[in-house]
Amino acid sequence: MVYGLAAAILLPVLIQGGFYPTAFLIPGAALAGAGALRRGRALERGERALWALALLYLLASLVRGYSASSLAQACLPACCGAFLYLYLSLSQGEKGRLLDWVALASGLFAGIAILAFCGVVPLTGAVSARRLQFTFQYANAAGSWFAAAALLAQDREEARARRMSLPCVTALLLTRSMGALALYGILQLVRLWRRRGLWGELVLTHASAVLLAGVFLLGEGWLCLPGLALLYGLGWYQDRLIPAALGWKLHWLGLIAGGAGAAVILASRWRGALTFVERLVQIIDGLGAVARYPLLGVGAGNWSRYSPLFQSAQYSSTLIHSSPVQIGVDAGVLAVALAAAVLVLGWRRRGRSQAESLACLLLAGHSLLDFTLQFLPIDLLLLALLFAGEGPERRDRRLAPQVALLGTAVLCAGMLFGQMQYKSLVYTCRAGDWEAASARYERGPFGASGEARELYLQACYGLGRLERILEETGPLDPLSTQELLYRAQALWRLGREDEACRLLLSQLEGQLYNVALFTETRNFFTDWGVGPEYRAEYNRLAALSNGSWTALGTLKGDQIEIEPMGEG
Known part of the structure; x- marks a missing residue:
């Protein structure tokens, strides 16, 4: 079970971060099917809130005129509910092993990403505008993942997992995600204040910041390789090379050097500050949509259709750069309250380590100004960290969760079939076969709106x-x-x-x-x-x-x- 849940988190990372429906419907169907076959148990309050959120998403998409893409997007909370049902069946030791696997795999992903940034491993879409975005194809989501993985890895019991923090930090800096970098730095200082024995790790963090600042100044990605080798060497022997007596002096030296490096990074991206203005505009416009449609929102995946009615500036975006506002736009005010309830109820569980708590704060905090919760692996990692602590024992059996899980498995499989039909419609339209395209739409599960409708109108116009x-x-x-x-x-x-x-x-x-x-x-x-x-x-x-x-x-x-x- 541990390996299966780890695969559910990590495999979508390699498929464009699990952003598109096909990438999360497959693990969602597998998770729900596995959960339906297990012995039923009563749901905790956090699980009930998550399943209520999933039901609300599906209802909103049905009411607003569902399409193949809209209803598939609405399945994302249900996939998360299936994962959480299985995850809470694990023992505390199994949860720890799962997070160890996440830390190890994230370090390996970061290593591949760094090699791609250096041009050693050619990967299409790994780098855009000199920003690392492997594997999510979106630099800010990649930055959020690597920042959380670095925090998580630095506190693991297994030495191999702890060493994975170094490539994760390096990959984080290469993403140049201002929000993830700022949150990571703040939380590292909080961690330092609460626990005084982290001088070696912090020095390595600041050293990598200085290294990457130099790389940005020189504009040569391959210069990361010798610096990365040095960081690995220091990380392997950091407990021996950095005595505790020198910790305070090294900390201040690293802090000054790291601050200078961060200043260089931010200065190289001064225009990135203007993206905050656009996000603020999108948030204001999204709140206007929530005010007009407070009960069920506009339906998942429908913001691009409704956004021109609320725009207060020129921009083009299918998602709002704020996950809470996006949830409200998708499914209404109650959906935001349910999502907040999941976070609060998960946070109240005891027994979570400090690193796990800080990683939770980073993922949740970054989602306030970005749509990172649209990526399945980030959602699952956040749930795994939130509910890593001990909860109440649930020995009584219940049939309702099994019914919900079975329904989720069937729904995900059906939506996956719809996605394949939609792809077939796209290829038919590209070939100019309007008769076949029209016939496919009229017999396919595409609904009354969405991208499939536009293709159908194109076919009708051609005929x-x-x-x-x-x-x-x-x-x-x-x-x-x-x-x-x-x-x-x-x-x-x-x-x-x-x-x-x-x-x-x-x-x-x-x-x-x-x-x-x-x-x-x-x-x-x-x-x-x-x-x-x-x-x-x-x-x-x-x-x-x-x-x-x-x-x-x-x-x-x-x-x-x-x-x-x-x-x-």
């Missing part, structure tokens, strides 16, 4: 089934930019030109920061040669958009001025 496009897009509100465009094109080709123009202009008036919709409308008006009155209305809306920039949007520094149309 000239214009009335069918109007039937499909009529009941939906809101429409995505592509759905609006297909509806407008269908109206125009059916001779309803005025209705097509008014449709696009009315949507622009409510989505002044939707640059994509402005661009598509401009191209549509240009291609079809619309009348001067519609061009004038477009120019009025463009001027209104340019004059409505907020202070935060201006501070972002990347707002695009919408150009007016000519006379034609």
